[in-house]
Amino acid sequence: MFALRRWRRCVEKQENQIYAREEISERIIGAAIEVHKFFGPGLVEQIYERIVVREFNFARAPVRAQKQVPIYYKGVKLACRLRLDLIVEGKSDCGFEKPKKK
Numbered sequence: 001m002f003a004l005r006r007w008r009r010c011v012e013k014q015e016n017q018i019y020a021r022e023e024i025s026e027r028i029i030g031a032a033i034e035v036h037k038f039f040g041p042g043l044v045e046q047i048y049e050r051i052v053v054r055e056f057n058f059a060r061a062p063v064r065a066q067k068q069v070p071i072y073y074k075g076v077k078l079a080c081r082l083r084l085d086l087i088v089e090g091k092s093d094c095g096f097e098k099p100k101k102k
Helices: 002-039 045-058
Strands: 063-073 076-088 092-094
Touching (some): 002 045
Antiparallel strands (some): 076 092
């Protein structure tokens, strides 16, 4: 009985985490679409990034731009770091890229 309750709590926690990731993803996509609808294509990456950060600030969603994070390989911290364009709500990172010309 105890194992079943523990298993259910574990499943509920995983479902909540999946829901949270989906919700954050929807917010990221929504903010990007909102900015793109207003400005359209053609701005440089840094401008889009700053405007999307403002969009999250308007929505009162915590966001950090240009965050450097350490990289680990098999438990060993490497000398290099990874720079993420944005971290939204401390859980999801997203990046900006210019579309490739065909």
